[in-house]
């Protein structure tokens with residue numbers, strides 16, 4: 001049907017540390033597609049890093065910019081699209097993702113904490129990050145699952161392996 005193949009080839013969702021950006025890069029190379037990332041689009045539009053947007057304007061403003069970036073990116077044909085980890089908190093975004101090929105990159109708290117770049121040398125910080133990731137995952141897992149057509153386990157697997165599995169789903 002007309003329009004059925006419009007928009008991104010695949011949309012990657014998952015929490016921080018699930019490997020969305022790394023896998024999206026590999027996947028876009030494999031598919032000869034452009035990688036588009038809504039965090040990057042928001043930063044480009046705002047002219048500053050996301051961390052500065054949070055500090056200067058607060059999370060609600062970031063979420064509005066993110067929402068607008070998602071609406072625009074979902075119209076881009078043929079791209080590999082990765083979304084920020086909190087994108088699925090928005091009900092309109094979840095509704096817009098219906099009909100797209102959405103892949104949820106699932107990850108354990110321990111592995112995600114490692115990937116966000118904190119070593120075991122800072123047990124206190126690591127503990128806080130793990131607690132935050134756990135709270136975030138408890139709240140969001142049902143939402144990732146709701147929008148996902150496929151869920152790919154990423155623990156103990158290379159980005160290459162993960163990208164190959166995703167290609168099989170397309």
Ligand code: S3P
Pocket residue numbers: 014015016017020039050083084085086087
């Ligand atoms: C967020 C995840 C970030 C970024 C922002 C908020 C979240 O993206 O969008 O800091 O709420 O989980 P990554 O998932 O790429 O880290």
